[in-house]
Structure formats: structure tokens, C-alpha cells
Amino acid sequence: xxxxxxxxxxxxxxxxxxxxxxxxxxxxxxxxxxxxxxxxxxxxxxxxxxxxxxxxxxxxxxxxxxxxxxxxxxxxxxxxxxxxxxxxxxxxxxxxxxxxxxxxxxxxxxxxxxxxxxxxxxxxxxxxxxxxxxxxxxxxxxxxxxxxxxxxxxxxxxxxxxxxxxxxxxxxxxxxxxxxxxxxxxxxxxxxxxxxxxxxxxxxxxxxxxxxxxxxxxxxxxxxxxxxxxxxxxxxxxxxxxxxxxxxxxxxxxxxxxxxxxxxxxxxxxxxxxxxxxxxxxxxxxxxxxxxxxxxxxxxxxxxxxxxxxxxxxxxxxxxxxxxxxxxxxxxxxxxxxxxxxxxxxxxxxxxxxxxxxxxxxxxx
Amino acid sequence: xxxxxxxxxxxxxxxxxxxxxxxxxxxxxxxxxxxxxxxxxxxxxxxxxxxxxxxxxxxxxxxxxxxxxxxxxxxxxxxxxxxxxxxxxxxxxxxxxxxxxxxxxxxxxxxxxxxxxxxxxxxxxxxxxxxxxxxxxxxxxxxxxxxxxxxxxxxxxxxxxxxxxxxxxxxxxxxxxxxxx
Numbered sequence: 001x002x003x004x005x006x007x008x009x010x011x012x013x014x015x016x017x018x019x020x021x022x023x024x025x026x027x028x029x030x031x032x033x034x035x036x037x038x039x040x041x042x043x044x045x046x047x048x049x050x051x052x053x054x055x056x057x058x059x060x061x062x063x064x065x066x067x068x069x070x071x072x073x074x075x076x077x078x079x080x081x082x083x084x085x086x087x088x089x090x091x092x093x094x095x096x097x098x099x100x101x102x103x104x105x106x107x108x109x110x111x112x113x114x115x116x117x118x119x120x121x122x123x124x125x126x127x128x129x130x131x132x133x134x135x136x137x138x139x140x141x142x143x144x145x146x147x148x149x150x151x152x153x154x155x156x157x158x159x160x161x162x163x164x165x166x167x168x169x170x171x172x173x174x175x176x177x178x179x180x181x182x183x184x185x186x187x188x189x190x191x192x193x194x195x196x197x198x199x200x201x202x203x204x205x206x207x208x209x210x211x212x213x214x215x216x217x218x219x220x221x222x223x224x225x226x227x228x229x230x231x232x233x234x235x236x237x238x239x240x241x242x243x244x245x246x247x248x249x250x251x252x253x254x255x256x257x258x259x260x261x262x263x264x265x266x267x268x269x270x271x272x273x274x275x276x277x278x279x280x281x282x283x284x285x286x287x288x289x290x291x292x293x294x295x296x297x298x299x300x301x302x303x304x305x306x307x308x309x310x311x312x313x314x315x316x317x318x319x320x321x322x323x324x325x326x327x328x329x330x331x332x333x334x335x336x337x338x339x340x341x342x343x344x345x346x347x348x349x350x351x352x353x354x355x356x357x358x359x360x361x362x363x364x365x
Numbered sequence: 366x367x368x369x370x371x372x373x374x375x376x377x378x379x380x381x382x383x384x385x386x387x388x389x390x391x392x393x394x395x396x397x398x399x400x401x402x403x404x405x406x407x408x409x410x411x412x413x414x415x416x417x418x419x420x421x422x423x424x425x426x427x428x429x430x431x432x433x434x435x436x437x438x439x440x441x442x443x444x445x446x447x448x449x450x451x452x453x454x455x456x457x458x459x460x461x462x463x464x465x466x467x468x469x470x471x472x473x474x475x476x477x478x479x480x481x482x483x484x485x486x487x488x489x490x491x492x493x494x495x496x497x498x499x500x501x502x503x504x505x506x507x508x509x510x511x512x513x514x515x516x517x518x519x520x521x522x523x524x525x526x527x528x529x530x531x532x533x534x535x536x537x538x539x540x541x542x543x544x545x546x
Contacts (some may be wrong), residue, residue: 067501202431209493
């Protein structure tokens with residue numbers, strides 16, 4: 001065969017390999033979408049499963065630490081789970097009275113103040129403090145949006161807890177699933193790899209390891225960042241003598257897991273509550289300043305040191321993913337859409353790398 | 366035997382027996398021969414068991430290496446330029462031999478292609494799993510790495526001897542040719 005003919009055959013061969021790869025990747029993607037669709041209808045299992053996976057990723061380093069001290073995996077897992085239960089019990093017993101008090105006063109406030117009355121108060125305050133805002137139409141429009149936002153926020157907050165964590169599931173399913181994921185996670189992975197054809201064995205092992213590393217680091221890092229931001233927010237609000245500082249700090253920490261929108265969503269309840277409690281628009285300023293300072297500390301010190309530059313996702317993709325996740329799966333979708341996008345991104349990157357390096361994906365074997 | 370004991374026995378029978386069989390097999394492999402029973406059970410949990418047909422490629426030259434293989438049953442041929450015509454077998458691995466061990470120690474591509482000769486059963490020890498084991502069970506990890514280093518040193522010594530013999534032979538041929546001329 002002439003060199004040109006040889007080159008042509010290689011090109012055709014690569015194209016065919018690539019087409020097969022695309023076909024396979026498409027089928028896998030289709031399967032994953034179908035699985036997600038089925039699972040979205042079985043939220044009772046899906047939610048605890050996702051939370052258990054996150055919890056097991058979070059607890060795994062502790063189990064490994066105990067294993068290093070000579071303990072068996074099962075005993076190490078049992079000890080870590082027991083320690084977590086004790087820690088939760090202690091933290092809850094210490095914080096429960098404060099949180100219960102905050103909830104009680106907050107629900108009292110919600111009963112006394114409807115979103116409409118809150119907005120009416122704000123309207124009066126705006127007219128008093130900002131008399132140069134002559135156009136009442138604009139104010140009414142902005143306040144109309146604010147009323148809608150507060151209403152949504154209140155409804156979502158009320159719906160959030162029972163929809164995410166029915167108590168029975170939280171008490172039984174999550175610890176049960178976390179225990180078995182920690183104890184048998186490696187065996188499950190090995191059983192999955194054992195089912196694969198020989199030609200994909202090395203490639204899949206490499207892929208799983210890289211996803212495991214990057215995702216584990218990302219989730220642990222993200223939760224640590226949220227914990228830091230939540231603690232800082234609660235401390236700052238407590239220093240500023242703002243009511244419900246623990247609840248708002250916790251919510252700000254959780255919301256911080258949603259890029260770009262999280263910090264804003266975390267700050268809004270604090271700003272509104274402080275304006276209403278203090279009865280002055282100026283009360284918003286220290287809260288905004290505190291949240292800006294926390295954001296600065298997070299951007300310059302916390303996130304770069306904990307998360308590094310791993311799993312960077314383009315802002316445009318983040319916005320699309322957040323809206324899609326929120327629309328499809330609600331609050332849980334908002335919180336988990338970025339880690340899930342991270343899994344997909346790492347998988348695609350690794351598949352592309354594997355495609356360049358492994359013959360089986362190029363159709364060479 | 367009470368029904369509960371019988372049930373208990375049935376649940377755990379297979380796994381215990383499989384583990385015992387694998388531990389016996391692992392003990393015969395030089396890399397694991399110095400390990401105690403408890404440590405062998407750890408290795409048993411770590412290794413992947415793979416079965417290959419005659420002529421099936423285990424890994425290709427130039428692909429990223431993820432770990433080493435130990436021959437449990439059958440044979441494995443190691444080739445350079447396997448895809449090209451007239452390829453030459455470099456070495457034949459038999460039961461108990463291991464290959465691809467460089468992938469355990471360095472993050473580089475495979476230097477040769479490994480092909481199963483006849484129906485072959487292999488144990489595979491993956492680089493990531495080994496380093497995970499070193500993190501969890503440092504003593505066992507060090508024991509494994511030390512055995513691996515010893516075996517590599519022995520191979521290097523043998524290769525050096527071969528090289529010396531080859532160079533001596535080449536020199537002999539050279540001096541013979543000169544004397545003839």
C-alpha cells in the first residue's frame with residue numbers, strides 16, 4: 001500500500017474508532033439520564049443515598065486514620081459512626097436550646113409579620129429615609145419583587161426541612177447507607193471493575209481512581225469551606241448583635257456551596273431581618289459589610305488554600321447548571337448540581353485523556 | 366447443627382473458602398510469600414482477578430501503566446513492537462512470575478506489550494490501591510515494597526551479568542576477528 005493510502009486508512013480507522021466511542025459515550029450518557037430520571041421519581045431513596053455518599057466521602061479519611069493505627073475496617077467504621085453520633089448529640093444538646101429559641105421567635109415573627117406587612121414597613125422606611133426617590137412606580141415595582149422574594153423564601157424555608165429530611169429517613173436510612181458505603185465501598189468498586197471486559201480494565205481503574213481523588217477532595221474541601229464561612233458568618237452576626245445569628249450563619253454556610261448566588265442568598269435574610277428588627281435601613285450596612293468581609297476572606301484565604309484550583313467550572317456553565325438543578329430537583333438540586341457537574345467534567349476530561357492514550361477507545365484492539 | 370448455625374455457615378462458607386484458596390495461591394507467589402495469613406487476606410481484598418483467552422492482549426506498549434500482574438495460571442509473552450510484523454518475544458512469564466511492576470513505582474507508559482499464551486489467570490495489583498494500602502497499613506505496604514525492591518535488584522543484577530557476558534562475547538568476537546585478519 002502506498003504511504004498516502006496507508007495514511008487514509010489510518011484516518012478512516014481513527015474516525016470509525018471515534019464514532020464508536022461517541023456512540024458508546026452517547027449510550028452511556030443516555031443510560032445515566034434515564035437513571036437520573038427514574039431516580040428523580042424515587043426521591044425517598046435518592047436523597048438519603050446522595051447524602052450518604054457525601055457523608056461517606058467526608059468520613060473516609062477518619063476511617064483510614066483509625067486503620068493506620070491497626071484497627072480493622074469494620075471496627076474503624078463503627079467507631080467513626082459512633083463518634084459522629086456522640087458529636088452530633090453533644091452539639092445538638094448545646095445548640096438545641098439556642099436554635100429552638102431562634103426558631104420560636106422567628107416563627108412568632110412570621111406569624112406577626114406577613115410578607116405584605118414587611119414590604120409595607122420597608123415602603124414607609126424608604127419614603128422616610130430616601131425622600132429623593134420621587135418616582136413611586138419604581139419603588140412599588142421593586143417592593144413588589146421583594147414581596148414575592150420574601151414569600152418564596154418563607155415558603156421554601158418551611159418546605160425545605162420536611163422535604164429534605166423526613167425524620168425516619170434521617171434516623172435510619174442515612175446512617176445505615178453510610179455505614180455500608182464506608183465498610184464495603186472498595187468491595188463494590190472492585191465488583192464493578194470485575195464485570196468489565198479485559199480491554200477496558202486498566203482504563204476504567206485509572207478513570208475511577210482519578211474521579212475518586214478529585215471528587216473526594218472537592219466535596220471535602222467544599223464542605224470545609226462552607227463550615228468556615230458558616231462559622232465566620234455566625235460569629236460576625238453575633239458580634240453585631242443580630243438576632244438568629246446561628247440560623248442565619250448555618251444557612252449562609254449551606255448557601256455558600258452554590259457558587260455566585262450562594263453568598264448573596266446567605267446575606268439577604270440577615271439584611272432583611274436586621275432591617276425589620278432594628279427598624280432602620282442603616283441596619284443593613286453592618287450586615288452587608290460583614291458579609292463582604294467574609295466573602296473577601298473566603299476568596300483570598302479560605303477557598304484558595306482548601307480547594308486550590310481544582311475542578312474549576314466556567315461561570316456560564318455554573319449559571320446554567322444552577323438553574324437547571326434548581327428547576328429539576330429543588331433545593332437539593334441547587335446544593336448538589338455543582339459536585340455532580342464536577343463528576344461529569346472529570347469523567348469527560350479523563351475519557352478524553354484515555355481516548356488519546358488507550359488503544360481500546362480508539363478501536364485499535 | 367441447629368438451623369441458625371446452618372444458615373450462618375451457609376452465609377459465610379463460600380467467602381471463607383474462597384479466601385483460604387486465594388491466600389494459599391498468593392503464598393506461592395514470591396512477592397507475597399513472606400506475608401502472614403492476616404496480611405495475605407488484606408492482599409486478597411486488594412487484588413483484581415482477571416482471566417484472559419489465548420492471544421488476548423493484557424496491556425499495550427506505550428499505554429499508561431496502572432499496576433502489575435502476577436501469573437496465577439497459564440503463561441504470558443512480553444513483546445516489543447507487537448503490532449508490527451515479525452515481533453520478537455522478549456520473555457515468557459509463567460505461574461508465580463510477575464510483570465508490569467514498573468507501573469507500581471513510576472507514572473510512565475508501558476515499555477512492552479503483554480499477551481496471554483493459552484488460557485491465563487492473573488492477579489492484578491493496582492498502583493493506586495497499593496499506595497492506598499501503604500496509607501492504611503504502612504507496615505504491610507513497606508513489606509511489599511521492600512520485597513518488590515529486592516526482586517527488582519535481583520533482576521537488575523541478572524541483567525548486569527547478562528550484559529557483562531554479552532560484552533565479553535562481543536569483545537571475544539572482536540579480538541577473534543582481529544586475530545584472524
